[in-house]
Amino acid sequence: MEKIEFEATPKTPYLMVDPKTKTIVINGRSIPENTVQFYTPLFNILDKWIAEKTKDKITATIRLEYFNTSSSKCILDIFKKLQELHKNGATVDITWMYEKDDEDMMEAGQDYQTIVGIKFKMVEVEE
Amino acid sequence: MENSGIILSFKGDITSDLLTSVLQIMENRLDSFQEEPKIKKKVYHVLVECLQNLYHHMDEIPSYINGKDRSAIFMIGKTDEGYSIITGNYILNENVSGLKKRIDEINALTKEELKEYYKQVLANGEMSLKGGGGLGIIDIARKSGEKLEYEFLSLSNNVSFFILKIKITNKNN
Numbered sequence: 001m002e003k004i005e006f007e008a009t010p011k012t013p014y015l016m017v018d019p020k021t022k023t024i025v026i027n028g029r030s031i032p033e034n035t036v037q038f039y040t041p042l043f044n045i046l047d048k049w050i051a052e053k054t055k056d057k058i059t060a061t062i063r064l065e066y067f068n069t070s071s072s073k074c075i076l077d078i079f080k081k082l083q084e085l086h087k088n089g090a091t092v093d094i095t096w097m098y099e100k101d102d103e104d105m106m107e108a109g110q111d112y113q114t115i116v117g118i119k120f121k122m123v124e125v126e127e
Numbered sequence: 128m129e130n131s132g133i134i135l136s137f138k139g140d141i142t143s144d145l146l147t148s149v150l151q152i153m154e155n156r157l158d159s160f161q162e163e164p165k166i167k168k169k170v171y172h173v174l175v176e177c178l179q180n181l182y183h184h185m186d187e188i189p190s191y192i193n194g195k196d197r198s199a200i201f202m203i204g205k206t207d208e209g210y211s212i213i214t215g216n217y218i219l220n221e222n223v224s225g226l227k228k229r230i231d232e233i234n235a236l237t238k239e240e241l242k243e244y245y246k247q248v249l250a251n252g253e254m255s256l257k258g259g260g261g262l263g264i265i266d267i268a269r270k271s272g273e274k275l276e277y278e279f280l281s282l283s284n285n286v287s288f289f290i291l292k293i294k295i296t297n298k299n300n
Contacts, residue, residue, distance in 0.1 A: 011150075033143050033182055068179060101164065107242075111245075127164070
């Protein structure tokens with residue numbers, strides 16, 4: 001599969017998925033009206049890795065400034081797929097970054113950990 | 128809109144491009160008020176959800192009433208205590224009681240209960256094709272920290288006008 005790289009727009013984050021290194025980066029704001037459409041290429045790659053039962057190391061770094069509620073569901077789906085990969089034997093490293101003093105974003109990260117049952121590396125960053 | 132300066136008001140079709148423009152304008156305005164990041168984020172966040180609610184969930188009303196199918200209004204104001212966002216859209220009468228019940232239920236929850244409810248709906252709720260499957264209004268209430276005020280104005284046997292007023296203040300959040 002080809003590497004995916006979308007530049008950030010006012011409504012969508014920078015999204016990069018490198019199948020070679022199995023690296024995923026999401027950075028910016030995620031507030032599109034049609035969220036599913038935006039995340040479908042990422043879902044497809046994750047589904048492919050699940051089908052292959054990969055045991056590789058997968059690194060996901062997520063730094064969101066804002067996300068809307070329809071993105072929140074898609075982000076959960078990404079984590080669910082990563083959890084499945086983890087169950088299949090892959091090493092899954094998830095880093096959740098949030099801006100200093102952004103309690104809502106920190107809590108969102110904690111909520112996802114609780115729902116999905118994977119431990120994230122929580123990283124506070126200066127604005 | 129007591130004691131409030133209107134920052135932006137709009138009446139017309141709610142399109143994706145319109146939302147992009149409005150959000151950019153509002154972001155600039157909030158920057159120009161030198162608002163602290165916390166309240167700026169809250170206002171922006173609530174605005175995204177409100178406007179996308181209008182975009183996704185507006186009932187299609189026959190054009191003889193409305194002129195345009197996707198027409199709605201919204202107003203953003205600065206008050207002494209913070210900000211207010213008011214939205215107005217047409218709704219079919221058959222959907223009024225369901226929406227009223229939903230807002231009343233959300234208004235009855237405490238801050239902690241809202242947080243838990245959000246998590247529960249996120250974890251178990253089915254994603255609708257249109258959006259977050261009911262998360263929007265919960266999120267608005269969470270971020271606002273105030274009770275949601277609303278009104279349904281009956282216009283005809285079939286159609287009402289739904290007004291939602293959201294206050295965003297800095298207190299205990």
